[in-house]
Amino acid sequence: MWFSMSPTPVRFADRSRFRFSYDLVVTAEPNDVFNAFVDPKHFARWFPDLQSATWLSDGPPGLGAVREVRLKGLAVREHFTRWEPGEGFAFYLSEISAPIISAMVERVQLTKTAAGTRVEWTIAYQPKLVVRPIHPLLRPVFSRMFGKAAKRLQQHFARP
Numbered sequence: 296m297w298f299s300m301s302p303t304p305v306r307f308a309d310r311s312r313f314r315f316s317y318d319l320v321v322t323a324e325p326n327d328v329f330n331a332f333v334d335p336k337h338f339a340r341w342f343p344d345l346q347s348a349t350w351l352s353d354g355p356p357g358l359g360a361v362r363e364v365r366l367k368g369l370a371v372r373e374h375f376t377r378w379e380p381g382e383g384f385a386f387y388l389s390e391i392s393a394p395i396i397s398a399m400v401e402r403v404q405l406t407k408t409a410a411g412t413r414v415e416w417t418i419a420y421q422p423k424l425v426v427r428p429i430h431p432l433l434r435p436v437f438s439r440m441f442g443k444a445a446k447r448l449q450q451h452f453a454r455p
Contacts, residue, residue: 296392297372303387303398305376311400311419315438317445322411323452325381331451332403333384335362341451343443344368361389366440369393373401381405395433396420411452416445 308314321328331337333356335348344367351372352360358378364371370392377385385402399420406413418441422430 297390298392298394299390300388300396300398302374302389303400305385305387305400305402307387307398307400308385308402308417308419311398311421313421313434314417314419315441316418317414317416317441319414319416319445319449320408320410320412321414321449321452325405325407325412327452328405328412328414328448329380329382329384331448333362341444341447343440343447362386371399377402394423395426397423414445414448 323331331341335350338348339345346365346367348362348364350356350360350362352362354360356362356375356378358375360375360378362373362375364373371388372390373386374389375384375386377383383402383404385400387401388396388399391399399418402415402417402419404415406415422433426433
């Protein structure tokens with residue numbers, strides 16, 4: 296069963312009280328890092344608990360496209376509102392399989408550096424009011440998942 300969520304502007308990532316932020320350097324070119332996030336085959340190599348990622352939109356992935364991501368225990372549909380290969384992307388969740396949040400935006404900014412690519416990755420969300428009492432139990436689960444993903448992204452590109 297899917298629960299619809301309202302479109303959420305990317306600026307929500309700057310104002311939400313609830314967020315995870317990662318600032319890391321990856322030893323790869325910005326286009327390669329961009330593809331590691333958006334190409335389902337690459338995404339599956341480093342994102343923990345990922346069961347599948349599939350484009351639902353007709354045509355090539357890009358601005359306005361929708362991707363379904365299935366994790367262990369949760370599935371989401373991402374609506375892309377920014378798509379700039381080698382520079383970054385953003386999306387909001389348009390649907391979720393469990394009604395635990397009312398809004399979520401993910402934003403990734405990529406910047407070329409001498410060592411590779413700086414990745415500024417922000418995940419901002421709003422827990423549903425009914426979930427707030429158990430939010431302190433859920434937050435560490437997602438914090439570990441995204442933190443592990445950031446480390447695995449670095450490791451993915453560190454391999455020879």
